[in-house]
Amino acid sequence: MNLSVSPIGKVVLIGFMGTGKSSVSRLLAERLEWSCADTDEEVVRAEGRSISDIFADDGEGAFRDMESRELSKLLEAPEHAVIATGGGAVLREENRSAMLKHGFVVTLSCDPEKIIARVLLDKSRPLLKGAVRERVYGLLEARKGAYDFAHLTVDTTELSVDEVVDRIVMAWKQHSALP
Ligand SMILES: Nc1ncnc2c1ncn2[C@@H]1O[C@H](COP(=O)(O)OP(=O)(O)OP(=O)(O)O)[C@@H](O)[C@H]1O
Numbered sequence: 001m002n003l004s005v006s007p008i009g010k011v012v013l014i015g016f017m018g019t020g021k022s023s024v025s026r027l028l029a030e031r032l033e034w035s036c037a038d039t040d041e042e043v044v045r046a047e048g049r050s051i052s053d054i055f056a057d058d059g060e061g062a063f064r065d066m067e068s069r070e071l072s073k074l075l076e077a078p079e080h081a082v083i084a085t086g087g088g089a090v091l092r093e094e095n096r097s098a099m100l101k102h103g104f105v106v107t108l109s110c111d112p113e114k115i116i117a118r119v120l121l122d123k124s125r126p127l128l129k130g131a132v133r134e135r136v137y138g139l140l141e142a143r144k145g146a147y148d149f150a151h152l153t154v155d156t157t158e159l160s161v162d163e164v165v166d167r168i169v170m171a172w173k174q175h176s177a178l179p
């Protein structure tokens with residue numbers, strides 16, 4: 001697998017729901033003085049509907065097509081950016097290779113119990129509707145290894161958003177200084 005990074009810097013955050021991609025992306029972008037985007041937000045904006053409504057009206061496959069389209073637009077934009085992705089964006093090979101082609105890819109991971117605590121109050125994730133605990137464990141099992149292709153993995157379980165950002169900035173600086 002080619003792990004070199006495109007000269008136009010993009011940091012791409014991947015990881016399971018609730019690992020902090022959206023939160024970390026905003027602070028990381030501020031730190032780097034780059035712009036910040038989120039594929040979930042881009043899909044919602046393009047469609048004028050919530051993710052739950054898209055899943056209910058058109059199904060997950062249609063959402064995945066929209067997600068791939070918005071991801072590809074963000075990755076190909078000619079500017080530095082931090083890109084937060086939806087938790088399932090890694091499921092398509094075309095998305096994984098586009099991320100690696102255009103960006104420094106960072107997986108945020110987290111202990112399942114902490115993930116459950118983080119997502120419990122937020123009802124906006126259609127894949128977690130109903131029995132949240134069972135769904136989180138089931139999806140984590142189904143997605144075992146799916147986030148392992150990144151340049152860097154940060155376990156966020158015991159870290160604040162600020163500390164997660166520190167680690168990414170340090171690794172990005174080292175990586176981008178490589179010849
Ligand atoms: N390091 C952290 N420590 C404590 N709470 C956190 C941390 N990171 C994120 N959170 C909280 O967890 C919740 C989920 O975070 P966030 O929405 O950023 O996750 P996400 O990875 O973008 O999820 P999704 O894939 O569903 O978009 C938010 O309430 C956020 O404030």
Ligand SMILES: O=C(O)C1=C[C@@H](O)[C@@H](O)[C@H](O)C1
Binds near residue numbers: 085086087125127
């Ligand atoms: O993990 C997933 O499949 C998802 C995560 C969210 O970010 C959204 O993209 C959507 O709720 C699906």
Ligand SMILES: [Mg+2]
Binds near residue numbers: 023084
């Ligand atoms: Mg998010």
